[in-house]
Structures are given as C-alpha cells and as structure tokens.
Amino acid sequence: MQFTETELQGVWLIEPTSMVDDRGSFTRLFCEKEMADCGLATRFVQHSRAHSVKKGTLRGLHYQEEPYAEIKLVSCVRGAIFDVVVDLRPNSPTRYNWLGFELTPENMKQVYIPAGFAHGLQTLTDDTEVSYLISQFYTPNASTGVLYNDPAFSISWPLMPTAMSDRDKRWPLIRRRTAAGAS
C-alpha cells in the first residue's frame, strides 16, 4: 500500500499495490500496522455502503459535531465517484480549502479523512456503490453539513447534480454558520 499525505494536512490518499500472477491479483486494502506507522487511526466501529442509482447524484457535505467527529476511510466499490473533502478546522492554514479524488473499483484508491473535515461525493456513473469505514457511531443529533455549492469553498463538481436529499439542498452557508457561533 502506498500512503501519500495530501496538501490538506491529515488527509491521506491510500493507493494499492497489487501482486499479479497468472490467476489474477491479490491486493491488501487495510493494514493496521501500515496505517499506524503513518499515524493514522486504525479503529473503525462501523462499515457502511451507499448505493446511488443515477450518475450525478450528490451526497454531502457531511460531518458530525464534536465529541462525535468521525474519521472516514472512503472507497468506491462499483461505478465511479468524485470524492470531496473540505477543511473546516478553525485554526487550520488551509481552512475552507477542498480536494477532490476520482475513486473507482479499478483504481482501488481510498481517501482517509480526519476529524474536522466535511465530506461529500458525486457519482460519475449510474449504479454506484461507496464504502465507508467510520471511527464513530452514527449520531443523528450530531450529524450536520455544509452546502455543496457554498461560494466559500467554490468546489468544481464535475457534473450538474441530478439527485440530492432535501437536507443536502438546505445546509446553511458556512459564513452564516460561523457568524452564529458554531465552528
């Protein structure tokens, strides 16, 4: 496995190293030791999958408030996604910066998202499935979000959104949220 820390400190791209032979290939997707050697969390308490029917489906941008903030390890197991992280850490020099990654079952890339980030994704094909390893239990009262097209982030989504939850269409702008006292 190849671990690369991105320009957003704490966000890592994990790429596989496949062993190929006449039968096919073998690929390690998770290694407690290799993760720990990079200082990454290795304890995940939930493993979830989300299926999206339509190309262009947009989910996010989501996070859980402290003390339920999550670390996520995201990959795409069917179809293709554009996966997005946004730095919301109050004292971060890259606060409100974002990064996007194309994840597919073929490239087997995984994005490691630390606490303090919002996460979202857009599907690039019909019939897409995303896998999440998550470090915290789902806590609906702590679950919140920011708007996918908030000008504070200026995220370049690859497609016009074709499907979104009502909740995701209505998150407040980050400026309004921070003015109201939340981080």
Ligand SMILES: Cc1cn([C@H]2C[C@H](O)[C@@H](COP(=O)(O)OP(=O)(O)O[C@H]3O[C@@H](C)C(=O)[C@@H](O)[C@H]3O)O2)c(=O)[nH]c1=O
């Ligand atoms: C996220 C989640 C949702 N649910 C339920 C709540 C609801 O009835 C249904 C769908 O929930 P949502 O609309 O929040 O699903 P979704 O919009 O796919 O939420 C996900 O979005 C991406 C971007 C993430 O980063 C994930 O962590 C998660 O927040 O599933 C759980 O039971 N457990 C969970 O962990």
